[in-house]
Amino acid sequence: MPLWGDDDRRAQGDVISVVLLLAITIAGATAVVALGGDAIGGIQQSATTGAAEQSMTQLDSKASLVAHGGSDTQRVRLVGSSGATRRVEADAGWMNISVYNASTGDFEYEITNTTLGAVVYRDGDTSVAYQGGGIWRRSGNGSAMVSPPEFHYRGTTLTLPLVSVGGDERLDGEVVVRRSSDPTAVYPDEDSDRANPLDEGVVVITVGSEYYDAWGRFFEQRTSGEVSIHHGNRTARTELVVPFETEFDNVVASTSAGGISANPGPPPEPYRDGVVQPSADDVIESHIEECQTDPDACVDETESDFDTGDMDGGETYFFDGDYGGDLSIDTSDGNVSVVVDGDFDAGDVDVTGGNSTTWYVREDFSVSGDVNPDGPASQLRVLVHSDGDVSFNGNYLFVGFVYAPGSDVDLNGGGGPGTNFEGGLVGDTIDVNGQPNDFEYDPSVGTIDLDVSASNAPRITYLHVSVTEIEVDED
Known part of the structure; x- marks a missing residue:
């Protein structure tokens, strides 16, 4: 083999190496340029969006001065990307405030349904908006709050001083903010009977907006209550419960119109049907959840050797399932709670001491013995979930108060000497069967302070709502 052939192959290898090195260098440089360009573009996008947020925050401050009487007009410069659009979207978003029946959940009346409008900065798939006195940002499929709305x-x-925005469809550079009307008081309303303090119901606040999910998270943080976010119609909703003032002045009362029947009649006196009483479901479920999740909150009678003599003041006793039998409750050292996540069939129950005991029953509640025979009725309160029914059977004696506004109640039996039921009872429907089956109203139940709202339900007693319209126009 000639020696020159080896030299030729080595020369070809050197050339290939150089070519490969150049190719790798060019590819690396191209990648660096491409990735660097994307990074620079991202930084520029972030910077311009941040500048837009700052100018919108300034707009928020200026609009607040105008809307709430601090100034007649204000000027502010809207900045951001030169390729972005800035405009007033007068029909963007709305807020509805309505009151619902706390017992049935039925709609009662509307306080306001206000179109919020918005001043919106849009740059590609990113938008920043002034709406409802807050600043919101949406990028892709999610939104976030930049500064909080007018919701106190x-x-x-x-307190809700709502601001409705109108004005020029397209904005550029410096804009002027003007109030186009004086604030209109929506609640309380001097021309109607809608006044403070609120006496009953559930106040429901619903926002429809491009930024609905951020509104929902704001409601969760601010009210610490139940909030529902609906992606289908892009709304967020929060509920505020009016603390219920209990007035129990009947031995039996039904929440259904014509809900009381007696065989033989007439119904026991005093009675009333068609009363409005909120459900106890939330507070019952809240107590069950607390007992199940916090081992220190309740004495779990399911897992211990049960002794009725151990039920004393200051404790909550939990039955994780059905319970039937006798009880002995001593309230001398404080109130006693009994939580039953199932059916509760009460036999003979003695209640002593100067405080009260409250029973929270998740399913059916029944009585077949003598319950709290020495009274008074106000020291025994029984709350029954709407999923459960109530029944009293046989030659029973019950002294106490039963609150079951969503339940069917059967009062059967009687026949013994004296009164069978002493106190008060609220049910959805009430059937009284048997003779004599005697009833006696105990005025002490009229003084019961019964809170049937869940412990985490946000309360509302005073509501102040006004609406002010402002205009945002080019200078």
Whole structure:
């Protein structure tokens, strides 16, 4: 083999190496340029979006001054990307405030249904908006709050100075903010009977908006209550419960119109049908959840050797399932709670001491013995979930108060000497069967302070709502 052939192959290898090195260098440089360009573009996008947020925050401050009487007009410069659009979207978003029946969930009346409008900065799939007195940002499929809206919830008072935005469809550079009308008081309303304090119901606040999910998270943070976010119609909703003032002045009362029947009649006196009483479902479920999740909150009688003599003041006793039998409850050292996540069939029950005992029953509640025979009725309160029914059978004696506004109640039996039922009872429907089956109203139940709202349900007693219209126009 000639020696020159080896030299030729080595020369070809050197050329290939150089070519490969150049190719790798070019590819690397191209990648660096491409990735660097994307990074620079991302930084620029973030910077311009941040500038737009800052100018929108300034707009928020200026609009607040105008809407709430601090100034007649204000000017602000809207900045951001040169390729972005800035405009007033007068029909963007709305807020509805309505009151619902706490017992049935039925709609009662509407306080306001206000179109919020918005001043919107849009750059590609990113938008920043002033709406409802807050600043919101949407990018892709999610939104976030930049600054909070005009929604002030403290204690049991909600103040909502709503701002509705109109003006030039397209904005550029410096804009002028003007108030186009004086604030209109929506609640309380001097021309109607809608006044503070609220006496009953559930106040439901619903927002429809491009930024609905951020509104929902704001409601969760601010009210610490139940909030529902609906992606299908892009709404967020929160509920505020009016603390219910209990007035129990009947031995039997039904929440259904014509819900009381007696065989033989007439119904026991005093009675009333068609009363409005909120459900106890939330507070019952809240107590069950607390007992199941917090081992220190309740004495779990399911897992211990049960002794009725151990039920004393200051404790909550939990039955994780059905319970039937006798009880002995001593309230000398404080109130006693009994939580039953199932059916509760009460036999003979003695209640002593100067405090009260409250029973929370998830399913059916029945009585077949003598319950709290020495009274008074106000020291025994029984709350029954709407999923359960109530029945009293045989030659029973019950002294107490039963609150079951969503339940069917059967009072059967009687026949013994004296009164069978002493106190008060609220049910959805009430059937009284048997003779004599005697009833006696105990006025002490009229003084019961019964809170049937869940412990985490946000309360509302005072509501202040006004609407102010402002215009945002080019200077």
